[in-house]
Amino acid sequence: MTSVSKNVRNYFKLDLLIDRSNLKLRQLFKNRYSLFNNGKVWDDSPTCGNNYLTNTIAHNKKKLNLTPVEKTSVASGDSNEWDLTTLSALLLNIDRPKTLNTAQIEQLDNEDRLLNQLREIRNKLAHHQKKSIDDVEFNQLWTELSTILVAFGYIDSELDKLKDDSVFEFSSQSINDENVKEAKKLNSLASQAHKNLNFSDAITLFTKAIVLAGVPDHDRAIFYSNMSSTRLALYEQESESSNNFEIEDSTDQRYRALCDAKKARALWPTWWKGHFRVGKVYTVLNEHEKAINSFERALTLDPINNEIRKALDESRQIYGRQIRQEHLDPRLKPTTMSEHLNEMQQKMGTNPAHVRAGHALIQEIDPAGADVVKGHKYEHGDIDVKQDYEQAAKYFAKAASQGNAEGMYNLARLTDRGLGVEKDHNFALKLLEEAAAQPPKHPIFNAFPNLGVAEAEHSLGLRYAEGVVVHKNLVAAAYWYERAVDHGSAQSANNLALMYLHGTGVDKDLDKAEQLLQLSARRGDPNAMLTLATLLCGKNDLKMAKNWYDRACESGNIIAEINRPMFEQALQVIQKLVDCCPPNLLQVINPIKNAFDSLQTGKTAYKRCDHPYIYDYNVLNGYANRGSITAKTLCDALEHFAQALNILTQSESITETQENIFVHELAECYRIEHIVAQIPGVKMYKKIVEIVDRVLHRCNVESTSVASQLNEDVLICYALLHIDSYELIIKFLGSCKQKYPKSIYFFRLSASVNGWLHRYEDTVFDANTGLEIDPNYYELLYSKAVALRLLDSDMNEAIEAYRAFLAVAPKDHRKVPESYYAMAACYFYIHKLDGLAGIVKKVYKQAEDAEKVQLLCFLPYESDNKTLLKSMFDAQSLPDAEIVAPRRDHKLRLTNPHRIEVIKQHREWEAKSSFVQNNATLDLISGSHQPRVRQQTAKSLIGLKAISLKEMDPTTDHVYDGYVLSVTIIEQTYTWTPSIHLVIEDENFDCERMFIYSFPDGQGKYLTNKVFTIGSKMNIINPYLRLGGTDMKSLVRIDDFSSIIMQSESEQVLNMCRCCGEPNALHVCSKCKQARYCTKECQTIDWQLYKHKFICQRQ
Structure with a gap:
């Protein structure tokens, strides 16, 4: 165990301490069984177990959902085989009799409280990805666990003995050399029998080796591990189906394999293979979440073991499929090619014979x-x-x-x-x-x-x-x-x-x-x-x-x-x-x-933002020269980040010296301001991760204890690059803080990650510890203020913490407005609605003023507290009788991905079609698929019901007989072969493609230039929502030209903004002189999102 890091040893010491609870919990179960069943005694027999499973557990199945393994374990009756998960499930979820007195109920409630605490700590440890715990958290968890166990009857001094590293050493046993020699011989014979596929014989030989007295625990662990593997092999040899995950009884080889693996793990807790064997059995039982936990433990003990890595990857992938419930997804059900084509015919109207003919022709083309x-x-x-x-x-x-x-x-x-x-x-x-x-x-x-x-x-x-x-x-x-x-x-x-x-x-x-x-x-x-x-x-x-x-x-x-x-x-x-x-x-x-x-957000560490900080160094430098401290900070960080990227882009491979310089420059960037480190692309990210891993490995090999600048730099880089795995990284940062107690950046990171984990008291502790190094380090002052507010215990203390941050932070720091908004929220919490007219609005106004001095790269400013308070102000500003619905933010639709896709594809089509039409050497080849159903105009307009685009099912071909769709044309069209392509928007501002067929011959140019123009409104009788024959995307198809009724010209939207649709747009595109915009913002959106360039020159 000496080769295993101290933090990993801490993890397994806590694991041993939790396992120690099982003895008392078994006795607690037996006491409750007797109390709940008129003095009956639990005798650990199969009869007792089966009766309990049939009678008690069956009546509590709504609350108690045991796995197949747990059911088999209970049915066996042997409580010595039950782990904490099974014991806590039984103790916490079985209905109590109604004859209990007040003292008994109080005692049970207290025991349940302790059980829930114990289970919460156990679950916390079980889901540690890195299985590594620093001394600070170790001492905290140890105190919590030992307090619980002492309450259950353990002696504190006896528990403290488990803290010593000697618990991982093999205890002095009375060794019988002859039996050891015989056991190893039996193990060798059993292993050979396994290789010869004589699994039953191998199990017999392993069993004989295990029962011999005077054999060291680590040898017996190996025998149990080998026997577990053999039992799985025997099960696979005898099993008729690999999809049966139910365990019938305790004679099932999989159940026995799991028991053997757990015994191997208990005999040698720091041997990777014991945990690995447990994981392998859980994979066979299709319990991949538990398998992942065991494989992660094994990998912690042997980090370079590829066998463990492969098993872990496999279980993570399968568990992901289970979480997504892929087995229930109709799209993933197995179908033959013939069934698939028939399904497509039913849904899309495609002829299977035509598709097969296409398969035959494609050989020469593709x-x-x-x-x-x-x-x-x-x-x-x-x-x-x-x-x-x-x-x-x-x-x-x-x-x-x-x-x-x-x-x-x-x-x-x-x-x-x-x-x-x-x-x-x-x-x-x-x-x-x-x-x-x-x-x-x-x-x-x-x-x-x-x-x-x-x-x-x-x-x-x-x-x-x-x-x-x-x-x-x-x-x-x-x-x-x-x-x-x-x-x-x-x-x-x-x-x-x-x-x-x-x-x-x-x-x-x-x-x-x-x-x-x-x-x-x-x-x-x-x-x-x-x-x-x-x-x-x-x-x-x-x-x-x-x-x-x-x-x-x-x-x-x-x-x-x-x-x-x-x-x-x-x-x-x-x-x-x-x-x-x-x-x-x-x-x-x-x-x-x-x-x-x-x-109510589960914060993730360093997120991908929809509005990434696109920093123009020259612009920022201009602000810096005019006195902006924040801009100067960003420029400094950008310079280091640019130096780091330059090293990577100079050549495909770099030397160790260059790698070390790269790590230092990246770490300096992170220390100064991490948000500027926008790594360009996933390939570059992978390359950076590989470099950081190599440098970290070199530092670990050279020295595990001596501090160095390079080691500190690479630890910072590693933490930031993997910070999304925050349970893992918070443990990693614990060891970093111990090794570099004067490096404030580790405390800043730890405070942030604890905040994302909702461990606000830990955030305050990190912040206070870091502030002892530098009392004016405003990033930690801010983290402390946020944590105090979210602790929800003393809002006045939180307000004072925000004021401490504001007193030292630059006025244009990106968190200054948010601090004011948060203070306003604190005051609102203190004063409730009475405070809206006074201090809350005053501080809110300070936040708005602070926004005005923000750098452009932080605008428009977004704040959840701002949104909440504004909603409160809006609701309070009107008396009940005058409450009106807030106007929908129509601008929100401009970034709708469906809208962007529809408009971009329309413009691309129009640009391509126009280019071909205007080029005498090219021919426009186009066609259409016959519709599955035919649209027909209503014989009478009486009784037609209005329908909107969102009420029409975009996944199904359907003619909406008896309905009328009212829309506005929002895109220009120039071509009409084989149909007129329009983009329409309804009253809800939802948009869709519309293809018009069967219009009068020779009228295409007239219709596109004079009738179907931007801003024109129309009604469509019996609209047909069609799934495109090639792209399978929805569109409104017109086959009966008389189904279109144009609204009067007085209804037309004049000088419509090409982006948002507002009338009377004043700005005109300087290139095409046609497209109009109500604001510069709309023009920017039209160019960037909707690709106005496709049609700009054409207009």
């Missing part, structure tokens, strides 16, 4: 694409093809070798699961990175997406989110998800939405989360539909909530189908509440509720 098609046929099976994963992998590999992204992605998918090829997560990662590097448009059919690119990007997002092969990095995950969203991925839109919804890896943004869920749901993701329904329900948009819930069920979302009665019941309850509340008041309350929701 040989790599043809190989992909063959790969799919072998993977899924087809009419004339038998399923064969090996052949599928060969064809995908052949396509991949020709640079085909879809071939790379599919080969990676098979490699990840070991289907047809050897399982290799590292090679799969390489293939995914190669696929993601391909162009997003198909190299031959450039009107189509390059299949495999978005899918690979989504898979890379999952890898970084789960930490499979790569370091877990939520910022990188968000990056890959966003790339995949831009290239059409529905799943990535859903995952990115969840990150914004919960504030993990990105700044929490409920509006953006909703927009992404809408986009994902539009693209057909059943999970997004369900989440969106729940989100809309919370916003009291009950009609659309029900619509999306119904669509989730129709899309095959099994969870939605199962929970439909509960959802409908919840809708009824909310509807009753809404009916009791005036509608105008509701629309004031909702923004306040959203503001409160925005404050």
Whole structure:
């Protein structure tokens, strides 16, 4: 154990201390069993266990959900085999008899309180990724645990003996040399029998070795470990199905294997293989969360063991699939090629015969694409093809070798699961990175997406989110998800939405989360539909909530189908509440509720921000020369960051000396101001991580105790680069603080991470300790103030802490306005509504004034406290009788990803079509798929009902007979072959594509120039929402030209802003002289988001 670091030893000492609790808890269970069952005695027999399982546990199944292993353990009756998880579950969830007296109830309540504390600490330790604890936290946890155990009857001095490192040494045993020799001989014979596949014989021999007296514990641990492995092999040999995870009884070889593995772990707690064996059994039992915990412990004890690393990656990946409930996802169910084509015909109207004819023709045009098609046929099976994963992998590999992204992605998918090829997560990662590097448009059919690119990007997002092969990095995950969203991925839109919804890896943004869920749901993701329904329900948009819930069920979302009665019941309850509340008041309350929701965020460390700090050094330097301290700080940090990046860009490989200089420059940047360190791209990030890992390894090899500048620098870099794994990093920072007690930056980082972990008392402790080094270090003063406010114990103390920060911080520091807003929130908390007219508004005004001196790179200023207080002011400013709904922020829609996609694609199409039409040497080749259903004009306009775009299902072809859709044209069109392409917006400011067919011959130019112009309004009778035959995206299709009724010219929006749609826009594009904008901000958005350049010269 001497080779294991002190912090790791601390972890395993706490683990041993927790295990010590089992003895008293078993006795506590027996006492309660007797108390609850009229004096009956628990005799540790199978009869007792089975009766308890059948009678008591069966009646408590709503509260008590035991795993198959736990049920088998209870059924065996032997309480000596129960661990803390099983014991606490039984003790805390069994109903008490109603005959207990007051003293008994008080005693049970006190015991339950202690049990909950014990379980909370145990869970905290179990989920430590690094399994490493510094002395400060170790002493704190030890005190908490020992206090609990003493209350259960242990002697404090006896527990303290476990603190000594000698607990990891093998105790002096009475050794019988003859028995040791015999045991090792039996172990050797058993191992040979295992190799010969004689597993039963091997188990018999291992058992004989184990029972021999006078054999050292570490030898017996090895025998138990080997026997556990053999029992799993015997189970696999005898098992008819590998998908049966239920354990029938204690004779099940998997259960016995787990017991053997746990005995090996108990006999030799610091041997990696004991923990590894436990993890391997849990993988066979499909309990991958527990397996991950065991593998992480094993990896802590042997960090360079590749066998552990592979097992950990495998369990993390499978556990991720389980969390996402992929087994219930209708899109992932296995189907043959024939079934897939029939499904597409039903949904899209595509003819299977035509698709197969295309497969036959593609060989000459795109040989790599043809190989992909063959790969799919072998993977899924087809009419004339038998399923064969090996052949599928060969064809995908052949396509991949020709640079085909879809071939790379599919080969990676098979490699990840070991289907047809050897399982290799590292090679799969390489293939995914190669696929993601391909162009997003198909190299031959450039009107189509390059299949495999978005899918690979989504898979890379999952890898970084789960930490499979790569370091877990939520910022990188968000990056890959966003790339995949831009290239059409529905799943990535859903995952990115969840990150914004919960504030993990990105700044929490409920509006953006909703927009992404809408986009994902539009693209057909059943999970997004369900989440969106729940989100809309919370916003009291009950009609659309029900619509999306119904669509989730129709899309095959099994969870939605199962929970439909509960959802409908919840809708009824909310509807009753809404009916009791005036509608105008509701629309004031909702923004306040959203503001409160925005404050309920699980902070993640250094997030990827939607508005990244794009620092122009020259601009900042100008501010610095005019006296801005903050700008000077940013410039200094930028200079060090530029020096670091220059080292990397000078050559592909750099020397050790250059690596050391790079680490120093990056660390200096982090010390001065970390927010400027915007690493350009995931590849660069990986390169930096590899350099930091190498330098850290060199420092560790050279010296583990001597402090040095390089070592301090590399520790800072390592902490910042991996800070998303904050449970791991907070332990890492503990050792850094011990080694460098005068380095204030480690205390700053530790205070921040403890804040994100909601450990506000620890944040205050870190801040106070760091401030002893420098009392005016304003970053720590700010962290302390935030923590005191969130502790919610003394708001006056928090206010004073904010004032201490403001007294020393530069006036243009980015946290100055937020400090004032937070102080205003504190005053509001103290005075409630009585304070709104006085001190709260006064401090709020100081915050607004502080915003005016902020650097441009920090504007527009965002603050959750500001949003909350503003909502309060708005609600209070009007008497009840005059409450009106707040005007919807229409500007919010401008960043809607669906809107951006629709407008960009329209402009790209128009630009390309116009270019071809104006070039005599080119021909415009276009066509359309026949619609699945036909739109017809209503015979009468009487009785038509209004419908909006959001009420139309974007995942299904459907003609909405009996309805009328009212829209405004918001984009110019110039071409009319084979249809007139428009972009329309309805009264809710939702937009969609519209394709008009069957217009009068020879009228195309007239209609595009004079009728279907920007700002014109129209009504569409019986609108047909069609899924595009090529891109499968929704659009409004017009086949009956008479279904369009143009509104009068007096209704037209004149001089419409090309960005936001406001009338009478004054600014005109200086290049095309056509596009109008109401503000410079709109013009910037139109150029940057909507790509005005596509059509600028054309206009």
